[in-house]
Amino acid sequence: MMTLTRGYGQINLYLVAWVCMTAKQSRRRSDAATVPAGYDPDAFPRFAVTVDAVVFTIVDGRLSILLIRRGAEPYAGGWALPGGFKQPAESLDEAVVRELGEETGLAGLERSLVQLGAYGDPGRDPRMNVVTVAYVAAVPDIPAVAGATDAAAAEVVDVAEIAEGRRALAFDHDQIVADAVTVIRREVTSGDLAYGFLPGTFTLAQLRSVHEAVRGERLDPANFRRWATGRGDMEPLGRRRPAGPDGGKPAELYRVRRAEPG
Amino acid sequence: MMTLTRGYGQINLYLVAWVCMTAKQSRRRSDAATVPAGYDPDAFPRFAVTVDAVVFTIVDGRLSILLIRRGAEPYAGGWALPGGFKQPAESLDEAVVRELGEETGLAGLERSLVQLGAYGDPGRDPRMNVVTVAYVAAVPDIPAVAGATDAAAAEVVDVAEIAEGRRALAFDHDQIVADAVTVIRREVTSGDLAYGFLPGTFTLAQLRSVHEAVRGERLDPANFRRWATGRGDMEPLGRRRPAGPDGGKPAELYRVRRAEPG
DNA sequence: ACAATAGTGTCTCTCAGACAGTATCGT
DNA sequence: ACGATACTGTCTGAGAGACACTATTGT
Numbered sequence A, B: 001m002m003t004l005t006r007g008y009g010q011i012n013l014y015l016v017a018w019v020c021m022t023a024k025q026s027r028r029r030s031d032a033a034t035v036p037a038g039y040d041p042d043a044f045p046r047f048a049v050t051v052d053a054v055v056f057t058i059v060d061g062r063l064s065i066l067l068i069r070r071g072a073e074p075y076a077g078g079w080a081l082p083g084g085f086k087q088p089a090e091s092l093d094e095a096v097v098r099e100l101g102e103e104t105g106l107a108g109l110e111r112s113l114v115q116l117g118a119y120g121d122p123g124r125d126p127r128m129n130v131v132t133v134a135y136v137a138a139v140p141d142i143p144a145v146a147g148a149t150d151a152a153a154a155e156v157v158d159v160a161e162i163a164e165g166r167r168a169l170a171f172d173h174d175q176i177v178a179d180a181v182t183v184i185r186r187e188v189t190s191g192d193l194a195y196g197f198l199p200g201t202f203t204l205a206q207l208r209s210v211h212e213a214v215r216g217e218r219l220d221p222a223n224f225r226r227w228a229t230g231r232g233d234m235e236p237l238g239r240r241r242p243a244g245p246d247g248g249k250p251a252e253l254y255r256v257r258r259a260e261p262g
Numbered sequence C: 001a002c003a004a005t006a007g008t009g010t011c012t013c014t015c016a017g018a019c020a021g022t023a024t025c026g027t
Numbered sequence D: 001a002c003g004a005t006a007c008t009g010t011c012t013g014a015g016a017g018a019c020a021c022t023a024t025t026g027t
Helices: A006-028 A092-104 A159-163 A173-190 A193-197 A204-215 A221-230 B006-034 B092-104 B159-163 B173-190 B193-197 B204-215 B221-230
Strands: A048-059 A062-069 A083-085 A114-119 A130-138 A153-158 A234-239 A252-256 B048-059 B062-069 B083-085 B114-119 B130-138 B153-158 B234-239 B252-256
Touching: A048 A092, A048 A153, A048 A173, A048 A193, A048 A204, A062 A092, A062 A159, A062 A173, A062 A204, A083 A092, A092 A130, A114 A173, A114 B114, A130 A173, A130 A193, A130 B130, A153 A159, A159 A173, A173 A193, A173 A204, A193 A204, A204 A221, A204 A252, B048 B092, B048 B153, B048 B173, B048 B193, B048 B204, B062 B092, B062 B159, B062 B173, B062 B204, B083 B092, B092 B130, B114 B173, B130 B173, B130 B193, B153 B159, B159 B173, B173 B193, B173 B204, B193 B204, B204 B221, B204 B252
Parallel strands: A048 A130, B048 B130
Antiparallel strands: A048 A062, A048 A083, A062 A153, A114 A130, A234 A252, B048 B062, B048 B083, B062 B153, B114 B130, B234 B252
């Protein structure tokens, strides 16, 4: 099986897609919907569908994203977002998780990845008609980014470098990144997306530095403390010292509150 | 196969996932070597891509949307969102404008339609693999909704009727509508999307009634006036009377401020 | 002791909610 | 005159911003 030829792979894929689909359909919607008898799927234009991920993290107080260096044409050797082709038997959400794992080794982002939008301008891919669905996630850090299978290399890059045009991306990925930055700024400012950048337990100073990095401005520690603690979506634990380099009072550790009690 | 037990389904899914993965990897490696010369677009799964529009309006103070009655299988005779297949030579934005015009006669919504998101669960269309991109728009009213070509009929329906399950929609359009309602509530509450529901000139009472319909609560006229006029994105004209049924003081007319002067 | 970081108290300003009051229309 | 609608004034409480102050650590 490991030495499948290409043709056999295709056949298996189609078979498998059909198995998945029928199994899933019988579970999901056994209701309504009859398929017309002599229906011809080729009557409609067909597209490749891809998923791309904009994985944000914070490096040295700067909002950054994970890029891969493309190993194949088009744009071989250029920088691009990690992503790949959706398979018929998987949802969009499943596809982006799988592709991210394959290309970068990142796993466990099922709960973090949220959809940004679809991009389908004609000509955005020189090969053929491709519609891509972009996702956004925030992670505490990107560990050992080398363990990639498909991608020749990967790198974490300051978003300013892309926004200012100092690093060009393949396809329309510049536009996708620009949209993603806009969204993540709004979500962090007004909501709870900031916790994605932090580990399970964190101090208020860490949470504040996330807001400062994403919003690009300094925040008053006292006012931020009142805002953060007043939201009611995190809870304190016991004190601990995060080993400040120059001493200082150890900070209280917090974690996000899991479920809302009645 | 349609009578798979759950256990067998699980096993098949796991097997299939493994087959997908290994087949895909072997395919990709060979692609990397041969891509520039003879590229084969059939190497990737292909999808139909559709666009769907959730067109909101307000009827008798209730948030409502435009539905069409499907004339063809699947779901023939059922209610669905207007939409259709994207063509290769057009963008997603262009596709939804075109389809909306063809199916409902609505035109001039280029500036109003904003993308909601992509929906691509396997099995969401019983015919084949379809990924749809949903759009949202707000319009003052929906005039003479009969002039349709593809659709047998059209109707404007209270969203509560869909949310409460009293009217079932084709495909996964219930989910799309639910997501659209969430988005439009947030956008109207915190922004400028409300103007889409109004004609070129309007009174503060009209703008307030839009907010009341979308948010589902009464608003204090005095406080709403201060909030709306303080935003700086609309400007007053001369007074005029919108012919109140029981008299009353004629209200000032406003219009949205076009471009920001330096 | 000193520096450095964590955390508190307090003042002000803005703004949303509540609500009483005034202005201008139709009949 | 009266009712109805449009608009204004004012009080109050919650919360953000600014900033001085106290508390606890390491060296």
